[in-house]
Amino acid sequence: MALSITECKSGLTVFLEGQVFLVLEVHHVKPGKGAAFIRTRLKNLKLATVLERTFRSNESIEEAFIEQKKLQYQYASHDSYHFIDQETYEESLLTKEQLGNNIDYLKDNLEVTAYFFQHELLNIVLPNSIVFKVAETEPGLKGDTAKSTLKPAKIESGAVISVPLFVNSGDYIKVDTKEGKYLERVSGPE
Numbered sequence: 001m002a003l004s005i006t007e008c009k010s011g012l013t014v015f016l017e018g019q020v021f022l023v024l025e026v027h028h029v030k031p032g033k034g035a036a037f038i039r040t041r042l043k044n045l046k047l048a049t050v051l052e053r054t055f056r057s058n059e060s061i062e063e064a065f066i067e068q069k070k071l072q073y074q075y076a077s078h079d080s081y082h083f084i085d086q087e088t089y090e091e092s093l094l095t096k097e098q099l100g101n102n103i104d105y106l107k108d109n110l111e112v113t114a115y116f117f118q119h120e121l122l123n124i125v126l127p128n129s130i131v132f133k134v135a136e137t138e139p140g141l142k143g144d145t146a147k148s149t150l151k152p153a154k155i156e157s158g159a160v161i162s163v164p165l166f167v168n169s170g171d172y173i174k175v176d177t178k179e180g181k182y183l184e185r186v187s188g189p190e
Contacts, residue, residue: 001063005038005055013045013117015064016053020045020117045115045122048100067116071124073106081106083114083124092121102126104159105177126177131189132156134171137163150182 008014012023021042030036036057043050045066055061071083071092079096081103092114096103105126112124137153150162153173161175163182174183 002060003063005059005061006057008038008040008055008061013064013066014042015062015117016042019047020064020066020122021051024050045117046098048098048123064117066122069114069116071112071114073108073110073112075108076106083112083121086111094121094124098123101180102177104180105130105132105157105175107132107157128178129174129176129183131172131174131186133189134163134167134169134173136169137167139168 003014006028008023008026010023010026014021014023021044023040024043025041027039028036029039038055038057040053040055041050042053069085071085074082074084074091076082081094081096081099083092083094084090085092099106102124107130110126110130112126114124115122132155135154135156138151149165151165151167152160153163153167154160155173155175159180161180161182163173167173167182167185172186172188174186175181176183
């Protein structure tokens with residue numbers, strides 16, 4: 001469905017140049033001379049790239065209807081990552097390039113939100129935080145709970161994050177998937 005560019009707002013998904021974009025920002029600009037225009041920041045949902053685009057106020061843009069589904073991560077083979085729809089048992093694939101930094105936080109049976117456009121999987125969104133087991137790190141020292149010093153720790157997915165000194169191998173920690181940061185130590189998998 002074609003929309004006037006003046007109806008464009010943040011959060012809208014649009015189809016532009018054969019790609020699906022999420023509108024991140026919209027700025028209406030009315031210069032002293034000349035016609036008004038709209039400056040936008042758009043995120044490509046398949047490639048995760050961000051671009052800035054300027055439109056004249058009389059242009060139109062096509063709205064893209066995105067379908068959201070819950071998928072479960074199954075396994076990786078070569079550069080393909082396999083996800084399954086828990087309701088229909090249909091399998092979907094994403095490449096290493098499509099997943100980007102999300103690869104660092106994938107673990108077996110993790111439930112993710114997937115975005116589809118015309119039955120094609122565009123990308124996934126991870127939960128805001130995930131509990132991981134610390135695979136290896138240097139041993140902590142007793143009494144190091146008050147310091148804000150950090151040390152590297154490898155989590156079960158293979159990613160390396162900075163953790164406080166009191167975290168040991170075998171501990172479970174909650175990790176912020178957006179920032180890639182340690183949040184807290186937890187008693188076990190949630």
